[in-house]
Amino acid sequence: MPDRITKKDYDIVVIGGGPAGLAAALKAREKGLETLVVETRDRLGGIPLQCIHPGFGIHYFKEDMTGPEFVYRFIDKLLSTDIDYTVKSYVNIAKYVSPMEKKLEIITPYGTEIVRTKTIIYAAGARERTRYEIGITGPNPAGIMTAGEAQTLMDMYGVMPGKRILIVGSGDVGLIMARRFVLEGAEVVGVVEILPYPSGLIRNVQQCLKDYGIPLLLSHMVISVKKRNGRVSSAVVVKVGENFKPIQGTETEIECDTIVIAAGLKPRTKLLESLGAQIDPRTKGPVVNEYFETTIPGVFVAGNALIINDYVDYAVEQGELAALAATKYVDEKGIRIKKPVKIILGRNMRLIVPQILTLTSDALFYGRVARPEDNVWLSFKEIGFKIPQLKVLPSIMIRQKIRLDKLKSIGTNALTVEVMPRD
């Protein structure tokens, strides 16, 4: 368990020491690969370290745990192996030399390390959208931050960011943070959601908002802020009509000293883009095949860098699958794609991974619908495969495995995934 880079050559370098990266490293080592984990922060663990609420591990460990409890299962295990890891370390440059060689320049507090590797698993997570990306205008005072920033302050460093808080976005992150603030004695004046329905799990709407009497403003958005003495003093909130356009004359001002933006995540792709990987405008992450391999051979992706997941368990699952794929890549000296099949988004599908199939393995699909719908088929059109769904929601990720023999029955080079009414 040396917390150093001890070798010049690895079979696999995992970039990111969060759940997806840790799971990938453990699986890769189990399969006998020489493994290195690179983490930019001063410790392994990633985002779950700051998630002190329960809900972690329900699928993977069949236990309900907090974020730190969940991720330390992986950290403890990793520390008992001979996997190399390095913290406070940053992959500055990645170069594709050949299918079996990628060269990484890693900046660490003990100097620059140049490392060669056969494969990379990119598990660098996601970042949050900011006030500027959701079009909030006005001055630029203190007191506006993302939910993750507030969470880092509170639950990593014991710092209270505000007293009277408005939350923008009713995804699970926004809902959980609303409750978190109330539990520490702050007042949450409301959760503003642009959609006509909450974006988070129903369970969280009940347990985080309703149980604490926190108002939820659906079909509303924050259009600007006002300040007093350098700090936020209120948010200007407006009702939205169809196409999310503000309805004139519905502006109201909500007094608050802090605005917390929980308006969704974007996969981090900077290093992948520098390698030339294709980015999917829908997922905002890379285009991958069923091995979670990007368009750069031997460069795999897992976790929120691949697709924004509902559950950390999915990120772990993706990490393990990517590690198995990397093992196959190392063993077989590459994954050959003969006739790739393209995945087409059909009716009511907003996004999906993988976007490409090589038809050499089972495929695990993760996707999201565009709008809520009841009583539908999730249909994989060209192979005549469909699964009934009682309800589909954009906030609930669809996870569907399809076996290779089924996939191979396709006669074309495109597979349409669609949501069809069931009557």
Added chain:
Amino acid sequence: MYRVVVVGAGITGLSIARWLTRYKGIEIIVIDKEPDVGWGVTKANTSIIHPCHEENPDKHPLRSKLCLEGHNLWYKWVKELEIPAKWPGEIIVATIDEELKGLHKYIDYAYRIGVPGVRLIDREEILRLEPWVNPDAIGGLYAPTAGTINPMMAAIAIAENIVDNGGKLLLGTKVEDIVIRDGKVVAIETSKGRIEADIVVNAAGLYADRISRMAGIDDYSIHPRRGQYLLFSDRVDVKPSKILHTAPTPKTKGVYAITTVDGNLLIGPTAEDLPEEAREENTTTHQGLDFTYKMASRILRELPPRSKIIKTFAGLRPEPSTGTFIIRFHEKPWGFVEAAGIRSPGLTAAPAIGKHVSKLIIERLENIEPRKDWRSKRQAIPRPAYMAPRERDKLIRENPDYGWIICVCRKVSLGEIMEAVKRMKKIGVPEITLDGIKFRTHSMYGDCQGSQCRPHIAYLLWKRLGLQPWRITIKGDGSKYAFTEVKALLRGDRDA
């Protein structure tokens, strides 16, 4: 020994002070109400070093002269002070005949002012010079000398150079009155007490008219003209190499599209005249941002989607009622000097304004001689992520903080952040602010606008300097980053 007090630590006041540090026998104090340098007009503008062919030499002879002289001085200053800069040239893009006809006069101005290389270019040449130009362009005007710098880095660099040369900065200090005795300036009253002075220079930007009134000068006023900007991610494809802008109007130089020295596409500004009292209204509006986006689409082949915007901001320019720079040495009261109404092209002209104003002062003082030990050079904070490995490793061996990248968007190390803190203390900032660190290191300046690294930076400042995160401010007074300890509200602490 004479004491010169410069009011205003923006690019103008600092440039004046830098020139004055070249002489023996002068003590220099630069004073500003903000807790750091450059936080007024300097902070938010288009960052262009203009070629100066858009100045009318008949109407604004001094401004035209100072613009070109300033432009030429910047070549030297950016090298001496290690200020990020580039000189790609600019194109005014005309889309209708009327705009094209209007461009002819600039060739005449360029000739008379002495701006090199300005010429009309046809559509074909525009598209060859800059493929990102909108193909609807019908022609344009090319000025090869245009450049762009990072204005905040410039203000910071000049301030550090002033202090290295023995000048003093008094930040977070408000000027309340100017004391005049026997027709001469003798002191200023500030929020931190009286400062004796032989010369008082008014470079107070948006507040210059109010400072002048304290000295009994009441022949002009300043109103704010707001400019709103959109800044895109450094990872968008649209990256014009030339500086592009729409045809100028009487009010403005038009809307620009530039790739900044940091590699971001910047578009703007609007030109909105605000009432005199709105001097802190550097706020964005949906209307202003929509206008900017629309105008930029006239000159660019394509615009990145608005989802690629990482920051919107507004700056205020000080528009003088006289319409032109107000630069004068008053005999009544003697010793009161103005560099006021420094609107566009103020950034370009700043080094020349500094030279000009320092000359006005020096020629009225006795026994002033140039210093032999004047230091022209200032070094920038090292940026390990952008160095060759060997050079970087030397730095990391001396200080391992340079090997820990804290801000991943901009690749900024802890070493850079701590060096910025050291330099802030050296120039005398009254408190370490997160914005002060941002402007010096460009951490918290990338795609995520600090949402990932800011809490960690605040924590590390806490650990290293003992600054509790709930006392650190983003931009001074009232802008506390956080409130208190996490359990303080439940405990019912009174100061929470």
